Amino acid sequence: MTADARPAAQPPTDRATPPLTERQEARRRRILHASAQLASRGGFEAVQMREVAEAAGVALGTLYRYFPSKIHLLVATMQDQLQHMHSTLRKRPPAGDDAAQRVAETLMRAFRALQREPHLADAMVRALTFADRSVSPEVDTVSRLTTAIILDAMGLENPTPEQLSAVRVIEHTWHSALITWLSGRASIAQVKIDIETVCRLIDLTGESGATPWPGQ
Numbered sequence: 001m002t003a004d005a006r007p008a009a010q011p012p013t014d015r016a017t018p019p020l021t022e023r024q025e026a027r028r029r030r031i032l033h034a035s036a037q038l039a040s041r042g043g044f045e046a047v048q049m050r051e052v053a054e055a056a057g058v059a060l061g062t063l064y065r066y067f068p069s070k071i072h073l074l075v076a077t078m079q080d081q082l083q084h085m086h087s088t089l090r091k092r093p094p095a096g097d098d099a100a101q102r103v104a105e106t107l108m109r110a111f112r113a114l115q116r117e118p119h120l121a122d123a124m125v126r127a128l129t130f131a132d133r134s135v136s137p138e139v140d141t142v143s144r145l146t147t148a149i150i151l152d153a154m155g156l157e158n159p160t161p162e163q164l165s166a167v168r169v170i171e172h173t174w175h176s177a178l179i180t181w182l183s184g185r186a187s188i189a190q191v192k193i194d195i196e197t198v199c200r201l202i203d204l205t206g207e208s209g210a211t212p213w214p215g216q
Contacts, residue, residue: 071130111174
């Protein structure tokens with residue numbers, strides 16, 4: 001078993017609590033930046049824990065305390081990328097006439113951002129695919145962030161169960177479209193068609209029972 005694949009000791013406390021100190025957060029940011037840079041240059045295989053530690057300027061043992069495995073690290077990298085996308089999208093919200101159009105525009109903007117870094121996108125998607133139950137909290141966070149991006153585009157604060165179901169189907173389709181594009185089995189044009197098609201589910205759910213965001 002390689003150093004990158006071996007199980008590492010879990011942090012002494014849950015990774016979500018207590019909050020990181022300013023110094024710890026700065027160290028975590030360096031690690032995520034190093035991970036993204038290595039993945040951008042060489043994809044999944046280029047992200048080796050020892051190289052990440054060296055690039056981030058931390059000891060290998062310290063890296064494992066933050067991220068118990070390469071899969072944890074790359075899923076956390078995807079979290080970080082999605083958070084950045086979410087912030088950018090909130091500053092420049094979609095301008096479609098209805099919720100379906102706004103969600104389709106939002107997801108295509110996110111897709112094009114990943115398209116600019118195909119090696120990084122492939123590394124993150126592969127990590128999600130390989131993630132086992134030990135990475136469930138991190139994978140759940142990625143899903144929640146994707147849901148939040150879609151709900152923001154819809155303009156909803158309290159979606160109905162039917163709307164949440166539609167959002168889940170949209171998420172699955174977006175993820176599948178990303179995989180088929182990365183594998184060379186779908187063009188950007190086909191991805192756009194698939195995304196626009198699945199977003200029409202929003203029209204079927206209606207907006208009754210949902211509370212719009214202020215200003216919507």
